[in-house]
Amino acid sequence: MVERKTSLLRDAPRLLVLSLLGLLLLMPYIWMVAASLKPADEIFRASLSLIPERFAVAQNYGRVFELVPVARYLLNGIIVCGGILFFQLLFAIPAGYALAKLNFRGRELALGAVMLGLLVPPHVPALPLYAGFSQLGLLDTYTALIAPSTISVFAIFLFRQFFKSLPDDLIHAARLDGMSEMAIVWRVVLPNAWPAATAFAIFSVVAHWNDLFWPLIVVNTPEHATPALGVLFFRTTEGDDDFGALMAAAVVMTAPLVIAFLLAQRRFVEGIATTGLKG
């Protein structure tokens, strides 16, 4: 713990232990990728060799792309996550600004409502929302997937906290320049809110890309399935036998977010650690 330059030799045991633990943690990934390259007979022999004797890449991945609309699932994931994020920001940023910088009657009440909303996990309103979408004939649509998540009290709270720390002079100057409040929000406040906005965006996209609960409830055809649901559909159509193809499907659906994470590792960690506290 004491800051002191240790020699590589003295540091070696620590690095070795960490590497072994890291390897242990990566086991599911390693075996997932290995199995996705192997033909069925090698998987069923349960050999402990990671490298396939005969590569079955085309066979496994080919089966995935042939059996399920992979591109469709990934596109749906982008549409749903993008749609949710767009509306979350559209609703939360002006509201957060109003709560942080404007004086009005009912502000305490509105803030109380936000705090109250923070206490409710998304599973609680799910039943009535489902009944409502069912009544409206909106099950199995993008609307049903996106709408319930468009209001994020957490985002409102986060942006309010962030905007409170912006200097009032900045806003006064903009008002003196004759800008409308709407213009102030989008042209003065938002450019200063990038750190909060990117952190929230990462948190939101990771949460909704990985969410299974809500898509499972409202979607039952591949046409609107998100990647999480797509893997589940693949399992039910394929049965649990073809592990090579199943692992290939898992690799394809996991890859986009993992690649994004590896490219912007620091931002992801900060974004999720500072905003993901909502749990």
Place this chain on the structure above:
Amino acid sequence: MSEAVLSAAPARREGATGEALTAWALGLPAVLAYLVLLLLPTLAAILLAFTDYELGAPAFAWIGLDNFSELLRDRGFAQALRNTVFYVAVVTPGSILGALALALLIEAGTRGRTLFRAVFFLPVVSLTVAMASAWQYLLHPSIGPLNAVLRQVGIDGPAWLSSSDTVMWSLAAIGIWENLGFNLVLFLAGLTAIPREMYAAAEVDGAPSAWERFRLVTWPMLGPTTLFVLTITMIRSVRVFDTVKVLTQGGPNRASEVLLHAMYLEGFTYFRLGYSAAITLVFLAIVLALMWLQTRVLDKRVHYG
């Protein structure tokens, strides 16, 4: 600029009413979405718990506490509650102690910090459904690599996910694996916040061993972080659903039934919305109790030091 000041200043505000109108106009979309998509459905879920509403039924009746008394008699629900408590009771200490140990190891040197943090954080950003499938292969009784390794040393490994003796342990192990990286990042942040001088001071004061320094400096200074991580992990793990849905569907014979999966089955498979809402309320009560605990803990954190 000066021209703008002259022209804008007098006409700028019509006073408090103008500001209030602006505020409500800015907040209107959020207010409407809040009411329609969050507040009303939540209230409806609470009311639903006191009805016998079933989706598609022509009518429903108020049945008071009947759903809750049925819950008390429902052995499947009791099992779900027990399993959820078990899951939380294993995942919480497992992922916290593991994350703390890893954080100390990573912080103990300067090399490889970013790399190891990224490695251990990977499960947090991975598609749970897909990784659950990878775990299913890893833990497969006959073709899974884990049992293949065990066979090499002469042990006949169990059917991890399909035997009622091991299924909850297996799910909890996956839960620890999922939560480790998240807690690790929180601990790393907590460790970085400890002033370096305190370690130097402890050393001067005669705490030369690493264990003594941990006991006298790191652990007390990390106390608030640990309490925070504790409640956060509990709130996160009460929500276990994905792995259960993908790997076991609550089986074998409800041996891995958990709260949210039981709620999902009743509500969205059997369409007994009233009964499902009652389970949801139990779930909500647990989450609220944990959040209450968290605010108590955070209050202490403010007074700390």
